[in-house]
Amino acid sequence: MRVLLVEDDPSLAASLQRALESQKFAVTAVTDGERGLQELCGNGYQVAILDVLLPKRDGMSVCAEARRQGIATPILMLTARNAVSDRVSGLNAGADDYLPKPFAFPELLARIHALLRRPKSEVTPRVVSAGPIAIDILRHQATCQGQVLHLTRTEYRLLLYLLENAGIVLGKDVILDRLWGSEHGGNSNILEVYVKMLRRKLTAACNNPVIRTVRGVGYTIDKT
Numbered sequence: 001m002r003v004l005l006v007e008d009d010p011s012l013a014a015s016l017q018r019a020l021e022s023q024k025f026a027v028t029a030v031t032d033g034e035r036g037l038q039e040l041c042g043n044g045y046q047v048a049i050l051d052v053l054l055p056k057r058d059g060m061s062v063c064a065e066a067r068r069q070g071i072a073t074p075i076l077m078l079t080a081r082n083a084v085s086d087r088v089s090g091l092n093a094g095a096d097d098y099l100p101k102p103f104a105f106p107e108l109l110a111r112i113h114a115l116l117r118r119p120k121s122e123v124t125p126r127v128v129s130a131g132p133i134a135i136d137i138l139r140h141q142a143t144c145q146g147q148v149l150h151l152t153r154t155e156y157r158l159l160l161y162l163l164e165n166a167g168i169v170l171g172k173d174v175i176l177d178r179l180w181g182s183e184h185g186g187n188s189n190i191l192e193v194y195v196k197m198l199r200r201k202l203t204a205a206c207n208n209p210v211i212r213t214v215r216g217v218g219y220t221i222d223k224t
Contacts, residue, residue, distance in 0.1 A: 001116065004048040005029040006036035006062070007078065008055055019105050033057025040066045042140050045073050047115055052079035060093045067094035070137045074115035130166035130221050132206050135159065144206035154179065155198045162211060167223040169214045195219060
């Protein structure tokens, strides 16, 4: 069984890795949220152990983004916070279980086995596509007519959101809220910049900008 461990405390991470490997788990350990998200979305783990307080990207955000991308790997959240509101936030972000620190390893192990016994939930289709564009969600890879697109994280998220809603015109504010939350401040210039960069890459790969502008409304990708 492959386990992903995302924990920034070196001592705890090393201790957990040794203990899990003694139980015949194959453990990959990373120390920040960005790498944790890349591992979780790009590899087939049977279970993930995810700390909440992480550098670069917090565990709640990692969990929520992984679920948005269709990753159904069982996630066990670890945190020093023990308030009910914190546990609720973790579960609402898509976590399957929540274990406050400090904890005993036998309890962690029992919770892992309980997660592994659960029936697998339905996941987002592995490939989302429209016209010449396809995204393999589990491999985190976008292609245009079979040619791999080298996208930034934001370009990838923008393209995936448009593909998931192919045939639907998405308003600029809707896209801004999805990609940047409240940080965009109503300024659509940043979206226009990313659309322009993404179109340039799509045109270079398959001679087709793909993304269509609906004036006064927003953007869409046609289904065919």
